[in-house]
Amino acid sequence: MKGAEKKLILAVDDEPKMTRFIRMNLELEGYRVSEATNGLEALEKTRQELPDLVLLDVMMPDMDGFETLQHIRELSSVPVIMLTVKSEEEDKVRGLELGADDYVTKPFSSRELTSRIKALLRRAEMPTTMEKTVVKIDDRLSIDFQRHDVWVGDERIRLRPTEYQLLYHLVSNTGWVMSHDTLLSKVWGPEYRDEIQYLRLYINYLRQKIEEDPANPRYILTERGIGYRFVDHRQRDATS
Numbered sequence: 001m002k003g004a005e006k007k008l009i010l011a012v013d014d015e016p017k018m019t020r021f022i023r024m025n026l027e028l029e030g031y032r033v034s035e036a037t038n039g040l041e042a043l044e045k046t047r048q049e050l051p052d053l054v055l056l057d058v059m060m061p062d063m064d065g066f067e068t069l070q071h072i073r074e075l076s077s078v079p080v081i082m083l084t085v086k087s088e089e090e091d092k093v094r095g096l097e098l099g100a101d102d103y104v105t106k107p108f109s110s111r112e113l114t115s116r117i118k119a120l121l122r123r124a125e126m127p128t129t130m131e132k133t134v135v136k137i138d139d140r141l142s143i144d145f146q147r148h149d150v151w152v153g154d155e156r157i158r159l160r161p162t163e164y165q166l167l168y169h170l171v172s173n174t175g176w177v178m179s180h181d182t183l184l185s186k187v188w189g190p191e192y193r194d195e196i197q198y199l200r201l202y203i204n205y206l207r208q209k210i211e212e213d214p215a216n217p218r219y220i221l222t223e224r225g226i227g228y229r230f231v232d233h234r235q236r237d238a239t240s
Contacts, residue, residue, distance in 0.1 A: 102119075181193050
């Protein structure tokens with residue numbers, strides 16, 4: 001990963017004390033920090049400054065964090081960490097379903113925040129061990145690992161960083177069962193090994209994008225109680 005000094009973090013919060021806390025601690029870690037106090041300002045800075053990551057507070061006046069996130073996702077796949085004083089599971093799931101990559105509950109320590117940022121930026125980086133840049137799964141599905149693109153028929157589908165990382169590890173281990181713990185550790189980091197909800201949501205995101213019938217997947221199969229397995233139908237047809 002490039003040095004932290006090259007990474008720009010956009011902190012969005014209507015509480016000046018919180019943005020000062022974030023700025024002070026992230027600048028000590030070598031990050032550049034930009035600030036926004038509301039949703040509209042966050043959208044404008046996302047367009048103009050192209051941050052490497054957004055820290056987005058949920059409880060803001062006028063346009064809350066969820067609505068802001070929806071608009072951000074219309075224009076960018078930038079990694080987003082939601083910040084909130086609420087810890088209810090439904091709020092956490094809602095943020096993730098709307099396109100957030102992670103979730104931190106206030107109050108949080110500077111160590112926890114920087115750990116989450118580093119983990120998210122790490123998985124936004126492109127792995128370089130895949131020999132083929134473009135992998136053709138079958139006549140319907142092909143994947144461009146350099147551009148983070150999926151082609152389903154003639155339709156180009158853009159992957160978000162976490163979706164890309166998850167698909168990358170599944171395809172890199174085609175035919176093998178990847179356990180929940182292994183996928184969470186490889187994609188999110190060792191500290192996320194118990195966050196199975198994250199994995200389930202992102203498996204669902206991928207299925208919605210690449211499967212012809214997400215309810216009856218052909219590519220990403222569930223091995224109940226264990227994990228997931230990617231099936232390359234071209235390889236399977238060639239050996240049958």
